[in-house]
Amino acid sequence: MTVRIKFRKFGVLKFIGHLDVMRYFQKAIRRAGIDVKYSMGFSPHQLMSFAAPLGVGLLSDGEYFDLEVNSLTSSEDMKKRLNECMVEGMEILSVKLLDEKAGNAMASVQAASYTVRFYEEKLPVFSLKDAVKRLMDKDKIPVVKTTKKSTVEMDLREGIYELSADDDKKEVTMLVNASSSGNIKPNFVIKELYHEMGEVLGDFDIIITRNETYTGTLNNFVPLDFEATLF
Amino acid sequence: MxxxxxxxxxxxxxxxxxxxxxxxxxxxxxxxxxxxxxxxxxxxxxxxxxxxxxxxxxxxxxxxxxxxxxxxxxxxxxxxxxxxxxxxxxxxxxxxxxxxxxxxxxxxxxxxxxxxxxxxxxxxxxxxxxxxxxxxxxxxxxxxxxxxxxxxxxxxxxxxxxxxxxxxxxxxxxxxxxxxxxxxxxxxxxxxxxxxxxxxxxxxxxxxxxxxxxxxxxxxxxxxxxxxxxxxxKGLVPEMDNTTYPMKPVVPYIKVTQDRVVLEIQRGCIRGCRFCQAGQIYRPVRERSAVLLKDYAKQMLTNTGHEEISLSSLSSSDYTELPELLDYLIEECNEKKINISLPSLRIDAFSLDVMSKVQDVKKSSLTFAPEAGSQRMRDVINKGLTKEVILQGAKEAFEGGWNKVKLYFMLGLPTEKEEDIRAIAELANDIAALYYDTIPKEKRNGKIQIVVSTSFFIPKPFTALQWASQNTKEDFIEKAYLTKKSVMEQLNQKSIKYNWHEADVSVMEGVFARGDRKIGKVIKRAYDMGCLYDAWGEYYKNDLWLQAFEEEGIDIGFYTTRERDLDEIFPWDFIDCGVTKEFLKREWKKAMNGEVSPNCKEKCQGCGAMRFETGICIKA
Structure with a gap:
């Protein structure tokens, strides 16, 4: 049996990287006494799979991982037990049972939504709304993406599904591709907004929060645990 | 927030x-x-x-x-x-x-x-x-x-x-x-x-x-x-069962060196190795009861969520309730999928049996710390380990499937001669030969892999060897070279890898270990010049340290190589750690004569720790 667990990462926990978040949960699951399933062998490990790694510095209200378990109590009980051993900065939002036919968390991820805010002393000097309009009017936004192995040219525009801004709140929200093949980092989009207005985004100007992680298809994206059920 | x-x-x-x-x-x-x-x-x-x-x-x-x-x-x-x-x-x-x-x-x-x-x-x-x-x-x-x-x-x-x-x-x-x-x-x-x-x-x-x-x-x-x-x-806990122990240790986010539950099973050591400071300053040996430790283990694992537990002590094999404790841990940890990491146990039938239950034999290695190559040298330092015991342990281990061996030695021990250094390589060679003699070709899991590591001997306060002259950097390097050369001359040299510790830093450590108040200004000067993280090889700046000593007019040799008079007042003499200077003097003289001393379980040597009226001192 597999449960899909949704959690929120906030506060100082944004400084904890993905691998350490995995280690954190492995220990938390032991503390909570969850009847987790282990692999075989001399160093058994928990059968756990995370959806979309979150970079250091980012906050999130919509993180997911799958956990294989031997037995279930109830969604509420498991959530409560896990929350009792969280630190400030981690909160379990839900524990749901995954359909046996469902794909694993990582492979299911297709899109993610983000809200981008600015440090007070780093607010943009132009209208974000205008910048969004200009960017979205383009057919193509060629950018160079550097990976560990190579640099590839890609079109940012086709991966931006929704983009909007609020000049009063000084916020940008977006829905972008988060699949393994076409993942878009939100700071890339903001960089392009600045570029559009002849400005340069600094390295430490913005605070990014992932709001939700989605599966499904374009125009029909649903949260990653949409088909999982409370028990 | x-x-x-x-x-x-x-x-x-x-x-x-x-x-x-x-x-x-x-x-x-x-x-x-x-x-x-x-x-x-x-x-x-x-x-x-x-x-x-x-x-x-x-x-x-x-x-x-x-x-x-x-x-x-x-x-x-x-x-x-x-x-x-x-x-x-x-x-x-x-x-x-x-x-x-x-x-x-x-x-x-x-x-x-x-x-x-x-x-x-x-x-x-x-x-x-x-x-x-x-x-x-x-x-x-x-x-x-x-x-x-x-x-x-x-x-x-x-x-x-x-x-x-x-x-x-x-x-x-x-x-x-x-x-x-x-x-x-x-x-x-x-x-x-x-x-x-x-x-x-x-x-x-x-x-x-x-x-x-x-x-x-x-x-x-x-x-x-x-x-x-x-x-x-010195302060000393009289009853180990009657003191505080952290049931809820802090669990770091990032991977740290010791990322596990640590159970301190006892404090102190019965073996009076003459180079070892810990063996003297934590006397007398005091054990925690297995009943208590089982409860601690359970609570600490629950409170941390760690996936590994380790035992801590200076010599776990000497802990009297070890079989009972390990039986419990193996059962409990197997059920909860928790790894047990065993500190260097003395290699014998019991420890091999335990290790085979908790480790992947093919991947793990055996550790022996003979500390010196020749029996004469081991007698000087009172390391009660003989070649026969090492070879017997190795033989049983090979039969149990192990084929990786780590050996730890010290170079620069007092009275050390060339033949003592050569004996290091010879011992490694004998262990390799034993493997090929013991395990028939078709049953071998590849070549035997022996790693010989040497560190340089640094005399420490409150040890029998606190009077000893430390080698110079040049002596150290020459001895490491001789060790390497001797290893290369062995029949099974292809199975033996040799590592040695940095000589520069061993000299500096020697100065601080037996230093006096005059050293303080050197430390301050070195710090002012940019020395930091000296324990980290890549940040250790020997040139700056030498310059700091030079500028403060402090002679390194005074603290390291100098022969100390038996009646010299040491900077640390004002501390009463239980073990008396008279006892250490007796041990120093025995060391110079190559005489061994029995351990605390065998026969009390009157070290002075009896005044605490606890642990092994009142058990016998």
Missing amino acids: NKLALSDEILLTIEKPARYIGNEVNSVKKDLSQVDVRFCMCFPDVYEIGMSHLGIQILYDMFNRFDDVWCERVYSPWVDLDAVMREKKIPLFALESQDPVKDFDFLGITIQYEMCYTNILQILDLSQIPLMACERTEEHPIVIGGGPCTYNPEPLADFFDLFYIGEGETDYRALLDLYKEYKAKGWSRKEFLLKAAQIPSIYVPSLYRVEYKEDGTIATFSPINENVPTTVK
Whole structure:
């Protein structure tokens, strides 16, 4: 049996990287006494799979991982037990049972939504709304993406599904591709907004929060645990 | 929301920001209005090293059990953050509250190895606390040192207000109460220190005067006030079952060196190896009962969620209830999928059986620490391990499927001759040959892999070899070369890999280990010139150290190679660690004659630890 667990990462926990978040949960699951399933062998490990790694510095209200378990109590009980051993900065939002036919968390991820805010002393000097309009009017936004192995040219525009801004709140929200093949980092989009207005985004100007992680298809994206059920 | 001392921009620019944010599972937060004393506990090395240290976890837990005390932690900022903090003048802060260390009542620094001394100055410097104790006022925290290096605290005497000598569980409460009185009654810092000196285990360096002879050795070492004791007696926990132990150790986010539950099964060691300081200063051996340890293991695993547990002691094989404890742990851990990591057990049928149950034999290696190659040399250091025992253990291990062996030796031991060094390579060769003789070709799991490692012998205070002359750097290098050459001459040399420790740093460690107060100014100068993280090979700057000694006019050889007179007053003689100087002298003479001494279980040698009336001393 597999449960899909949704959690929120906030506060100082944004400084904890993905691998350490995995280690954190492995220990938390032991503390909570969850009847987790282990692999075989001399160093058994928990059968756990995370959806979309979150970079250091980012906050999130919509993180997911799958956990294989031997037995279930109830969604509420498991959530409560896990929350009792969280630190400030981690909160379990839900524990749901995954359909046996469902794909694993990582492979299911297709899109993610983000809200981008600015440090007070780093607010943009132009209208974000205008910048969004200009960017979205383009057919193509060629950018160079550097990976560990190579640099590839890609079109940012086709991966931006929704983009909007609020000049009063000084916020940008977006829905972008988060699949393994076409993942878009939100700071890339903001960089392009600045570029559009002849400005340069600094390295430490913005605070990014992932709001939700989605599966499904374009125009029909649903949260990653949409088909999982409370028990 | 938790506040942070460092900005997002700094935290996102440096390596591993998790080192500096606190907020870990089981870290303790208290309401400031409810506490009287704020204690900041420091391990002067990087977070991953400091967080792996059991002693700090014990004291952190003990202090936080006191309602009127809040104990927090601080570690050395890594070199990247160090530069930022200096540039931006950010004061060093404690992890839990993120408040500046300089606002605390106490800064306690554990001193675990000599090569962290410049990191201590870094901690004080970044905290914006005067480096010299004599420059501190009532506004500054009381800086107190503890840990094994305080058995010779003299090189650090200028930098500390107090040292706590011995096991921290015994006398801190008295010190904290005295501190509260000092604050309530508005005493001066000097008055407080004078009264603190009267608490057992507490050494106040500024209250002692040292006079030197013309040859540089100590003429007199005496208190400057009649109320200050002439000797400082170490603190010792009389009953291990009757002391505090951290049931909820802090669980770090990032991977640290010791990322597991640590069960301290006993303190002290029965084997009087003559080079080993720990074997003397923690006497007498005191065991924790297995019943208690089983309960601790269970609670600590539940409270941390760690996936591994390890036993801690100087010699686990000597723990009397080991079979019972291990049976329990193996069963419990197997069920909960928890790994057991075994500290270097003596290799015999029992330990091999246990190891085969908890490790993958094909991947794990056996560790022997003969410490010296020849039997004569092992007798000098009283290492009660014979070639027959090593070969017997190895044979059984090979039959059990092991084929990786690690061997640890020391070079530069007193009376060492060329043949003793050659014997290291010969022993390694004999073990390799034994493998090929024992295991038929078709049953071999590849070649045998032997790794020989040597470190250089450094005489330490409170050991029988504290009178010994240490080798020069050139001697060390020559001996390492001879070891390498001898290994290459062996029939099975292809199965033997040889590693050796850096010679430069061993010389420096030797100076600090047996140093006196005159060394303090060298440490300060080296720090001012940029020495930091000396325990980290890539940051150790030997040239600067040599320059610092030169500029302060201090002769390194005086502390290392010099032959010491049997009646010389050592800088650490004012400490009473239980083991008497008379006993150590007897052992030194026996060492020079190659005579062995039986261990505490076999026959009491009258070392002096009997005065504690506990542990092995009253068991027999």
